[in-house]
Structure formats: structure tokens, C-alpha cells
Amino acid sequence: MSKELIQQVTAPNGSMFTGSGTNSYLIGREDITLIDPGPKIDEHIEKLIKLGEGKIKRILVTHTHRDHSPAAKVIGEILNVPLMGRLVEKDDTLQDKTFKPERFLGQGDLIETAEYTIESIHTPGHASNHLCFLIREEKAMLTGDHIMNGSTVVIAHPDGSMKDYLNSLALLRKYSFNKIWPGHGGFLEDPMAVVDWIINHRLEREKKVISKLKNFSSVRSEELVKSVYDDVDSKLHPIAVWSLEAHLYKLLDDKMVALDKNQKIWSLI
Numbered sequence: 001m002s003k004e005l006i007q008q009v010t011a012p013n014g015s016m017f018t019g020s021g022t023n024s025y026l027i028g029r030e031d032i033t034l035i036d037p038g039p040k041i042d043e044h045i046e047k048l049i050k051l052g053e054g055k056i057k058r059i060l061v062t063h064t065h066r067d068h069s070p071a072a073k074v075i076g077e078i079l080n081v082p083l084m085g086r087l088v089e090k091d092d093t094l095q096d097k098t099f100k101p102e103r104f105l106g107q108g109d110l111i112e113t114a115e116y117t118i119e120s121i122h123t124p125g126h127a128s129n130h131l132c133f134l135i136r137e138e139k140a141m142l143t144g145d146h147i148m149n150g151s152t153v154v155i156a157h158p159d160g161s162m163k164d165y166l167n168s169l170a171l172l173r174k175y176s177f178n179k180i181w182p183g184h185g186g187f188l189e190d191p192m193a194v195v196d197w198i199i200n201h202r203l204e205r206e207k208k209v210i211s212k213l214k215n216f217s218s219v220r221s222e223e224l225v226k227s228v229y230d231d232v233d234s235k236l237h238p239i240a241v242w243s244l245e246a247h248l249y250k251l252l253d254d255k256m257v258a259l260d261k262n263q264k265i266w267s268l269i
Helices: 042-053 070-081 161-174 191-213 219-227 234-253
Strands: 008-010 023-027 032-035 056-060 083-085 110-112 119-123 131-135 139-143 179-182 257-260 265-268
Touching: 023 042, 023 179, 032 042, 032 257, 042 056, 042 070, 056 070, 056 139, 070 083, 110 257, 161 234, 161 257, 179 191, 191 219, 191 234, 191 265, 219 234
Parallel strands: 032 056, 056 083, 139 179
Antiparallel strands: 008 023, 023 032, 110 119, 119 131, 131 139, 257 265
């Protein structure tokens, strides 16, 4: 029996941020594309190379957060294969600086082989350089950190953007696919229901931000998070602040809130 066209390999880097670990994907049987080789962990790198059986021809990266792309440079040099993806637009402290793509991937770019076609879809939001990859023959969407299984995605300003994230989710609705292969967790079926749930969840959270802001004349994010994310364990509030501020910066762009940059306090307009 021939092996599946898509192989999922999970890196041993499980944590609060990564769940069970970061998923790497081997696409193809004779002409293999490696997507998201993951962190620079020797046993994971060795496993991917072994599974590739000398047939890995290129490496694609959904985005350059350090749990997704650092192994790309290492494997690329060992196998002498090109790296493909994008660099961030607004650099922050979360990026893998070693990733240097030989081929820039834009919206709608194709990687075509005799076995399959991969279409790149620019989906900024979690990161400005985030890409999803549609494996056309399988009707499978590899979503990196745009959609994860098991938790919602953290959006961290300034490279992350809630407005971009919602627009990118809406963009996925224009494509035909029946399965989501995420960067963390197992695959998800009924993808349009998943996309709709995430959009609705984020919009409901935005409504809650506005509602809770009405209780303050002005407030810092660290205080506001306690009421906006009162349904989340308080131990996670330092992380939830990132997504809260992504909502606030979207509302700032929508001219619904004001920000005193000197005092770092927010208020409704």
C-alpha cells in the first residue's frame, strides 16, 4: 500500500504555547515538499530527513515564529534544497532570524509537481508573513498558526493584527477544501464551520471589549484583561493581554477607542 500524500510529524516541543508540539508536513511520495520543519531539535530534524528518504526537494514555511522555521536553515543546508516563504513586515522579538527564503511566496503562487499542486495563500494576522498552503489534489488546507486545533490563536501586536486576521479568515472561505491540517493538533473536518466559529468568537470578544470598557473612564490593558477574559484562567491573562491589545488596536483603527500612548491607557470614544 502506498503511503499517504500528506504525512504529519509532530516535533517534541510541547508547551503551553505549542500544545502537543509543532506539526511538520511532508507532502508527496517521490517529489517531497517539507512544510514547517519546526524548531531546531536534532531528533526532529533527523526524523524528517529519514522520512524524506532523500526525496525532499524544497522547504516551505508558514511563518517565522521560532517553533515553526528554525530547522529550515539546517535541513536546507544538509539537503541543499531551497527555502520558500516570506519575511515579517514589522519585526518583533518572536521571529526566527535565520530564515532566509530563496523564493518569496505571494498570494496565489503555485508549487507544481507531477504528484500535487500547492497554492500559497497570504493570511496575515497571527503574523504579517503568515501563509496557508492548499494541497489542491487532497482539498487539504495547511493552516500553520492561522487555525489551530485545541486553542484559539494568539495575535500579538505589532506584527500580529486582529483586523488582518479576520480578513484572512474570510479569505479562506473563497477556497474549496474539506480538511484543515493545522500547525498544532490533529486535522479538523467541516472547515467552513471551523472558520465561521473562529470569526464569530473573535467578534463576540470584540463586543465584550467594548462592553467592559464602558465600566472605565480609562484603563490599562493589564487591568482590562481581568474583565474581558474573566472566562479564562487568570494564569493565562499575561498571554491574553496580547490578543486583548490586538482587539484594542483594531478598535483604535476603527476609531472606536482612544489610546494615550504616554500613559498606555485606553478609553472609549
